Amino acid sequence: MDPLGLASTHYNRVILGALALVVILLTGTAGYMLIEGWSFFDAFYMSSITITTVGYREVQPMSRQGEMFTIGLLFFGVGAAFYILTSLVAAIIEGDLRQLFGARRMRMTIQHISDHFIVCGYGRVGEEIAREMVTRKVPFIVVDTNEPRLQHARDAGLLVVLGDATSESVLSAAGVERCRALIAASDSDAANTYITLTAKGMRPETFVVARVGSPAVESKLRQAGADRVISPYLIGGRRMALAAMQPIITDFIDLFPDTQAERLLAEVTVDSESGLIGKDLSEALAGCEDVVVLALRDVQGRLSVGPARTTTLSAGDILVVIGEERELRSLGAIARR
Numbered sequence: 001m002d003p004l005g006l007a008s009t010h011y012n013r014v015i016l017g018a019l020a021l022v023v024i025l026l027t028g029t030a031g032y033m034l035i036e037g038w039s040f041f042d043a044f045y046m047s048s049i050t051i052t053t054v055g056y057r058e059v060q061p062m063s064r065q066g067e068m069f070t071i072g073l074l075f076f077g078v079g080a081a082f083y084i085l086t087s088l089v090a091a092i093i094e095g096d097l098r099q100l101f102g103a104r105r106m107r108m109t110i111q112h113i114s115d116h117f118i119v120c121g122y123g124r125v126g127e128e129i130a131r132e133m134v135t136r137k138v139p140f141i142v143v144d145t146n147e148p149r150l151q152h153a154r155d156a157g158l159l160v161v162l163g164d165a166t167s168e169s170v171l172s173a174a175g176v177e178r179c180r181a182l183i184a185a186s187d188s189d190a191a192n193t194y195i196t197l198t199a200k201g202m203r204p205e206t207f208v209v210a211r212v213g214s215p216a217v218e219s220k221l222r223q224a225g226a227d228r229v230i231s232p233y234l235i236g237g238r239r240m241a242l243a244a245m246q247p248i249i250t251d252f253i254d255l256f257p258d259t260q261a262e263r264l265l266a267e268v269t270v271d272s273e274s275g276l277i278g279k280d281l282s283e284a285l286a287g288c289e290d291v292v293v294l295a296l297r298d299v300q301g302r303l304s305v306g307p308a309r310t311t312t313l314s315a316g317d318i319l320v321v322i323g324e325e326r327e328l329r330s331l332g333a334i335a336r337r
Helices: 003-035 040-051 064-112 124-135 147-155 168-173 189-202 215-224 232-245 247-254 332-336
Strands: 117-120 140-144 159-162 181-184 208-211 228-230 263-269 292-297 303-305 318-324
Touching: 003 040, 003 064, 040 064, 064 159, 117 124, 124 140, 140 147, 147 159, 168 189, 181 189, 189 208, 189 215, 215 228, 232 247
Parallel strands: 117 140, 117 181, 140 159, 181 208, 208 228
Antiparallel strands: 263 318, 292 303, 292 318
């Protein structure tokens, strides 16, 4: 059970103990009224000083039956009070202190993370982005100003930073100087524009993917430095139309993010570490019989769909491939990323 769950359990025990204490207090009051014939106030006063063990004298001389009743009331009352006290202390220790240490561990982890993604905004779109990141097992940090949203992310085991992503100090705390890419997924076009400007101003080479709601803002986001501008509404509309007209194609696309699928869609960068420079596609994919190259983008940005197997690879080329994860990881660039 997580610390917050433990704290909740202990607080429930505190409530149950308090109810038990109230029942004992009322029982003691009724008992003194029946046994000694006292008034309600005298009986309530005697029950209170007995349960709290303050040590005041009896309000009136008691009979033997009253003394025996007081002994029983004392044991049950003190037991209930001690139960409440221990449950309350346990709730504080298990909840607040563990949560405090958990936050400290999270800050230490964020300070040492690198080559990660920063997701700015944890609304409906940001949550879907995070779910995809988790599925692909890549490191990322969520940044948002909304504490309830971040608590939801914490409960899911995600790394989070509370703050405005348009602030340099917040992006610095999220490790923008060491990140692989930043995703501006706020619900506001203006906020995404400022997030992009801040990230590019701090580190111009940061790869920024920005969400846009209004088509008129797309040009402003590109001027701010966004490398990719994505409109969820535009993509959603096209996808729905495609699903209606050509459903098999959408089923084919849905195969890739499926966590149960054995085949993955990935990018392979041709660089000195991949060992693919100067090789043609047939040589690069030797031993990877099930890997299919869907497209190739060269260093000039030209995209070739279904490149020939005789195509020679150069430094900076990017291959879009599909295949089993085991075979894809045999390609050096995939293993590094």
